[in-house]
Every structure is written in C-alpha cells, then in structure tokens.
Amino acid sequence: MLVVTRRPNEKIAFPSLGITVHVLRVTGASAKVGIEAPPEIKVLRDEIVPAAEVAAPARSPQSKRADHALANALSKVTLAVHLARKQWDAGRPAEADDTLKMALQALEALEPKAPAPPVPRRALIVEDDANERELLAGLLGFNGCECATAADGEDALAYLAAGNRPDVVIMDMAMPRCDGPETLRRIRADQRLAGLRVFSVSSTNPREVNVPDGPAGFDAWFPKPLNPKRLWDAIQDAVRSPATAN
Known part of the structure; x- marks a missing residue:
C-alpha cells in the first residue's frame, strides 16, 4: 500500500x-x-x-484439469496406502507390495513431462548483399534456425551439391554470376533436390523475371521490405509439412 x-x-x-x-x-x-x-x-x-x-480471478480450463488430475491421483494414493496396510496386517505382503507400486505409479504420473525437443530448422540464405545476408541469418538464428549463407547462386549450388540439404532456401533475385531465376531452374532440374522448398525474397515481381508457376517455380514469394514474421511462419510450415519429392 x-x-x-x-x-x-x-x-x-x-x-x-x-x-x-x-x-x-x-x-x-x-x-x-x-x-x-x-x-x-x-x-x-x-x-x-x-x-x-x-472474487478470485477465473481459473483457466487447463488449471481446472490439472487440479482434477491432482485430486484423482492423491485419492488413488490414499486408498492404496490404506489397502496396503490392511493387506500387510492380514499377512499378505506380496499383495501389499503390488498395491504400493500402484500408489507410486500414481505419484509418478504427476511429474511434469519434459517438453519435446524443438524441431531443428535449417535455411540456406542466398543474398549478394553481405549486410542483408548476415542480418537475416542473425534474425532467423535467434528464432532457433540454423543458417548457412551464400553470396550468389553459384555458391548456393555448390553448397547443395556437397550434400547439404536445408529445409528451405531463401533467395534473392538479382545476383552476380548466377541470379535467382537461373539458380531456381538448376535446383528444380536436379532430381537429388526434388521437393526442396525455395523461397524468394525480392523487390521484383515474379512476372518481371519470368519465373514459372507450379512445381517449377518458387514455393513462396516475399516482397521487400521483408515481413520477418511471415517468412518465419512459412519456414515453420515447411518443417511441419515437408514437400513430397516428385
């Protein structure tokens, strides 16, 4: 006060x-x-x-379910302890031991379950602007995404040819040596990379660079300035629902 x-x-x-x-x-x-x-x-x-x-704040359904489970478990333990004592007094120690094991199982069920390990996410960022490339890699890294980087399409294709397969390739369009559309065409032509998700991050329109629709095109197109949340949601969807190789 x-x-x-x-x-x-x-x-x-x-x-x-x-x-x-x-x-x-x-x-x-x-x-x-x-x-x-x-x-x-x-x-x-x-x-x-x-x-x-x-009055006290309303309790959530999850809290009510937890309280209900706790009450049930404690009820089982109480009954089991009383029954085990009766069985022991009656000269039935084996039955008493089994009953106490049931009580321990009920208590173990109350132990909080360890959270499932996070699903690893891997991205290859293909961008000729070094600052933008590292900024995006840093941002995705904070979200738990492992990022490899390539300065252009040639570097990206070499990385993929070495047997490295990320969950998603995030690629700019205007790059030296091998630009976005050509890199995409060569990825789609390689059967070893069938089903690989490829996202475009570009200030251009897909119609302007003659990128095809459908399986031969990009899986998603993200205009610049980039919306990081929208990109991250798409990466997570790609991990949860991996594409089927044709």
Whole structure:
C-alpha cells in the first residue's frame, strides 16, 4: 500500500497503468478526487463493486484439469496406502507390495513431462548483399534456425551439391554470376533436390523475371521490405509439412 499526503490540485500518477488521481478538494476528514484511466479500466466505488468482480480471478480450463488430475491421483494414493496396510496386517505382503507400486505409479504420473525437443530448422540464405545476408541469418538464428549463407547462386549450388540439404532456401533475385531465376531452374532440374522448398525474397515481381508457376517455380514469394514474421511462419510450415519429392 502506498501512503502519501497530497494537497488540493495535486496529483498521484501511475504511469505504467495510464492512471492519474487528481486531488480536487479536501474538507475535514473527506477528500474529493478525480480519476483518469484508460477506457478499458473500470473505476468504481468500493461499495458498489459487484461481488463477482472482487472474487478470485477465473481459473483457466487447463488449471481446472490439472487440479482434477491432482485430486484423482492423491485419492488413488490414499486408498492404496490404506489397502496396503490392511493387506500387510492380514499377512499378505506380496499383495501389499503390488498395491504400493500402484500408489507410486500414481505419484509418478504427476511429474511434469519434459517438453519435446524443438524441431531443428535449417535455411540456406542466398543474398549478394553481405549486410542483408548476415542480418537475416542473425534474425532467423535467434528464432532457433540454423543458417548457412551464400553470396550468389553459384555458391548456393555448390553448397547443395556437397550434400547439404536445408529445409528451405531463401533467395534473392538479382545476383552476380548466377541470379535467382537461373539458380531456381538448376535446383528444380536436379532430381537429388526434388521437393526442396525455395523461397524468394525480392523487390521484383515474379512476372518481371519470368519465373514459372507450379512445381517449377518458387514455393513462396516475399516482397521487400521483408515481413520477418511471415517468412518465419512459412519456414515453420515447411518443417511441419515437408514437400513430397516428385
């Protein structure tokens, strides 16, 4: 609780909440205040706040299911311990041992499961602008994507010919030695690379560079300036649903 002393026409501000309390007038033991708050925040006198709004916050369905599972497991353990004691007293130790094993299994079921390891994602970034190439690789790397880079189509084809197969190739169009359309044509002509996802990141239109539609073309086209989230979503989709080789 914050306790402060304020005079008329002074304020108390809560910057992170966007709320300001104005002290308008102080008379005897009472004070008149005005409260500025964002429209989504209700401001009510305590005596008229509905009981539902001061109750504990609503619990999520996941939380309810977890509580239900805990109650069931503890019930099994309690019953098992009581039964095992009766079995032991009755001279049936083998049955008591089996019953206690059931109790341990119920407790083990409450152990949190380790999260599944992340699916590795690998990308080959083909871009002649060194700064843009490294910036994109750095950004994708922070998202958990392993990135190899190539300065042009010739470098990219050499990388792929060495047996390296990424989940996706991300390629610019205007590059020296071997540009985007020619690199794409040679990738699609190589049966060893059948089904490889190839994305274009370019300021040009696919019609301007005579890139075909369908299986011989790009799997996705991302205009510059690039929307990183849209690209990352497409990379994840490519990993979850790998293309089928023709």
